[in-house]
Amino acid sequence: MLSQLPALQVVIPLIAAPLCVVLRNKEIACLVSQVVSILSFLISLILLQQVLQEGIISYALGGWLAPVGIEYRLDILNSFILVIISGISSIVTLYSKKSVNFEIESEKIYLFYTGYLLMFSGLLGMTITGDAFNVFVFIEISSLSSYAMIAMGKDRRAVSAAFTYLVMGTVGATFFLIGVGLMYSMTGTLNMADLAERLPKVYDTKAILVSFAFISIGILLKLALFPLHLWLPNAYTYAPSVVSAFLSATATKVAIYILIRFGYSVFGSDFVFSKYPTAEILASLSIIAIVVCSIVAIFQTNIKRLLAFSSLAQVGYIVLGISFNNINGLTAAIVHIFNHALSKGALFLAMGCVAIVIGSVKIKDINGLGKKMPFTAFAIVISGLSLIGVPLTAGFISKWYLVLGAIDKGWWPLAIILLLTSLLALVYVWRVVEVMYFRSDPNSPEVKEAPLSMVIPLYILVAMTIYFGIETSFSAGLANEAAEYILGISE
């Protein structure tokens, strides 16, 4: 049973999805997705523990051994990412019931959970697989369901946002497919570990260079690095709150994982960073993303949109860490995947609470929220502090490693820019906080705090934001080990 866990990790949500369609009951669908998420979370924790004790786990799907068959391969990095995805999913599904009842038409709710489970299993599959073509298949499973989920938003702009995302997402995935095809034509294998061995022999060919270009552009589209981010703001703004929270915390993060996996493990940092100015390109795009998107975030009137632009800036921080190609930079990237998932997940969940009580997530409508909904408002403050990177919150840890990485790399001015951009984050978080606490609106109707079933999951995330800002041996410690492992492979 234990040896089958890698397959069960993906298969359980995949089977639960059609189950929800067959049962056609919104209560049961909600329960099924909660149980499945928690089960997946437990499996991922067991797998992480096995990896920590025994090293890499290789699972041959259907008994066909790698490199011929599809291999599920778990190392420290992807088992850590699996824990993040399934943990966030557990919290989001526990939170979801009231929010989904409010935002989705009653007869479509079972379909909502079906799509959710498919998206969940797609993301788990992308993370766990050790086969390049299998990554494409799982990218499409998760993307197709996320297009449908975004289109379920109340506003009609949700549908056009989903369409834009569909077009750009498909181009990204197809670029990835071209890249994988070119790699296959040069090496005759699709298994990632096998590719890593065979690629060095053909490093100098144009086909591999083109394949690298297609794969990286495809993935960068998926993770929404500036200037390939155009699909993201509308998609996050108009999607249902639960979907925004889950996508922002996991979907772009898994794409970042794929970037690390292909950049460092498959192509290898010798090829990626020594031969071509990849580090310079990625770093300058990330800096632009951080500065431009933070400034744009300041001027937003819709808080979900503000958070979407803030997400783009945070993706910039993560990719910047990857571009450093040193231990501290990569640790910063991996730990920020975790920390940002916590704080941005919490912020979008808090927006779900605001939406259900006030009916709007515009800045002008939340005057005096600090008095009306003290718990939600306080959660927004703490998670906002983590976005800025204030000490004693999780966000500080990642910024700290990022600055160390910049110094190790010898890019001193970057360290200063990083500190200055935190001030931009301070401005956009302050705009929300100011309206919540220092403005009152005597005419506004009396409202109560959001239901407890939504506030408690929200506070689990908030508590973790603080906990992992103080006790870092799980998050930063694991990220550090994963970074060492990933850099060790490519040397």
Add this chain to the structure above:
Amino acid sequence: MELVISHINYWVAILLMMIGFYALIARGNLVKTIVGLNIFQASVFLLYITFGKVSGGTAPILQKNTELYSNPLPHVLILTAIVVGVATTSLGLALVVRIYESYGTIEEDEIAELDSKEED
């Protein structure tokens, strides 16, 4: 010229890719965008099938008196990709229908104009 003729499959794939890509990025009718997406994907399918060809090899069906087969793996991969493409197309068209229902148009610039009026 020789380069073109000996690699005709690749050139056709590149040509189709560019046609599809142009149809995608030229702002216009959403259905045309989907058509562009399909052409774009089809070019990648052709590219894969080309990789699978082994010079002098026959179709990969086990039979007597043949030793050299084309590589069947790209065919299988592309079968998967075609299924994905069909799913994408149908989802895209379904979204177009819903856009038409709520906006009353499927011209991209008209939708953008309607959206900008709603912005506050």
